[in-house]
Amino acid sequence: MSKVMQVMEEKFMPIAGRIGSQRHLVAIRDGFVSIMPLMIVGSLAVLVNNFPVKAFQNFMVNIFGEEWTSVGGNVWTGTFAILALLVVATTSYHLAKSYNADGLSAAVVSLATFIILTPVTPDFGLSYEWAGAQGLFVAIITALITTEIFRLLYNSKFTIKMPDGVPSGVVKSFKALIPAIVILVLVSLIQALFVLIGDTSLHEIVFNTIQKPLQSLSDSLPTALIIAFLNHLLWFFGLHGTNILGPIIESIYMPLIIKNQELFSAGVSAFDVPHIVTKPFFDSFVFMGGSGTTLALIIAVFIASKSAHYRSISSLSAPAGLFNINEPIMFGLPIVLNPMMLIPFILGPIVLTITSYLALSLGLVPKTIAMLPWTTPPIVSGYLVTGGSWRGIALQVINLAIAIMLYIPFIRAVDKAELKNQNTAA
Incomplete structure (x- = not known):
């Protein structure tokens, strides 16, 4: 037992420690932690709407009418239905902060990037199909890559610098302007190529090749x-x-x-x-x-x-x-x-x-x-x-x-x- 402990301490613990402190994994973890209150509220709304006690359901209908579940449905829409949107913003924010970059600007740019990559409905609305859990992997990939590009451009000399005396919020906004332009134009070109070449989207490719197989394996x-x-x-x-x-x-x-x-x-x-x-x-x-x-x-x-x-x-x-x-x-x-x-x-x-x-x-x-x-x-x-x-x-x-x-x-x-x-x- 002592030899096994020694080997584990010398070989396993350093690797596990490095994985646990890896900034991208920490950013993903902290991103999910940040939205956990919303996830819990959404779950409770689903549970209340579908509580399997007939007397409770009849009581709610008698008091509030047949449409009483619409309140819980609206809560679900504002939580789980936009899970990917929330994750892309919070993950990007935490990753940018780990680099001492402007976390809020990085989160906004990442969110805009994700929306560009997300298919729209026939009436040009954002598709909930990909704004929720089904778009989760693309949200994480988008947050990590966009934030890495953003922080490199944000800390480079190719930014707009404002004179002394300008409020810090304005300084940060103008400093993030060129990184935002470069990223959004680049992503827009990529999305146009997806549509032009295969009439598809990054969401569909990632979901079918990565997310769906992983979820099938994980539920075992x-x-x-x-x-x-x-x-x-x-x-x-x-x-x-x-x-x-x-x-x-x-x-x-x-x-x-x-x-x-x-x-x-x-x-x-x-x-x-x-x-x-x-x-x-x-x-x-x-x-x-x-x-x-x-x-x-x-x-x-x-x-x-x-x-x-x-x-x-x-x-x-x-x-x-x-x-x-x-x-x-x-x-x-x-x-x-x-x-x-x-x-x-x-x-x-x-x-x-x-x-x-x-x-x-x-x-x-x-x-x-x-x-x-x-x-x-x-x-x-x-x-x-x-x-x-x-x-x-x-x-x-x-x-x-x-x-x-x-x-x-x-x-x-x-x-x-x-x-x-x-x-x-x-």
Whole structure:
């Protein structure tokens, strides 16, 4: 075990650390984080509109009329329907700020670039088909490339410089003028070529060749297991696995939950929506208490441990753990770089990924149809994320029981070692 730990520390951790701090991946991650409040509001609107309780639906109709769901529909239009527009702006902003360039100007130019590349409807309106989740990959590519070109031109000598005394907002606007002209003209020429040569668009090419195949692969048990394994392996070595893998998880799994929401809003049952593995799938059924299902670890400590140290750490960590915040237990027990906890910390989430996937794929539990704050406590999240089904709660309880049983033998082993150390010290 010590040799494996040494190899991982020397070879794996430096690579993972560099990936986690890579500015483009960080910009994508921060871009999604910036719009997360809107995603949660949009999900709650879908959930309220389609809450599967007949008495609630009748009550709303009697009070507000048959069109009461139009309010939630409008909220969805302002959130998920323009997801790609939001992501291109926020990702560009964060990437430009990492270079100390004008983030607002970069975001505006990137947004304009994306709109140029987006097909229009017959009446010359912006197509929601590509402004939402289906245009997500083009949004990310556009944000990264446009911002790189923008910051190179913005920091070059080919900009308009204003005299001293001019307000800073005006100075920034004129400095961004030439970069904006160059980028928008160049992108307009590219879009014209797409239309002229193939009567197609960059959106269609990227969606059919990259995004669609990746989403098909991601909505599978093997891919879900890889995500679960890598996330916890990174965490074990003290690296924030959720943040490092965040750009991948958000880019691939966000369109899947949005597709489920669209169909659920159209009246399709949560059992019959297509996608099993989504971000809420991990948050609600695997990461209960945080990565490693550490809520189960806290409960296992109370059941099996006699060590004052472990019980006090668990007592302090329990309130945060209920809201899926697990840094106190991760570094206080500790789990990080603790070989005795490596197996249950990684094996537990892998087992729960399998049980959750089977439960949803066999139709025992509805699939996920709502984005919730990641701090939503278990039981509540299981109910809401499955469209108000008790089966989601039941799956969470079963998964917690499985994780507790996996943790208990290892807790007893480390507890014996801890008590022996305490007796020796005494």
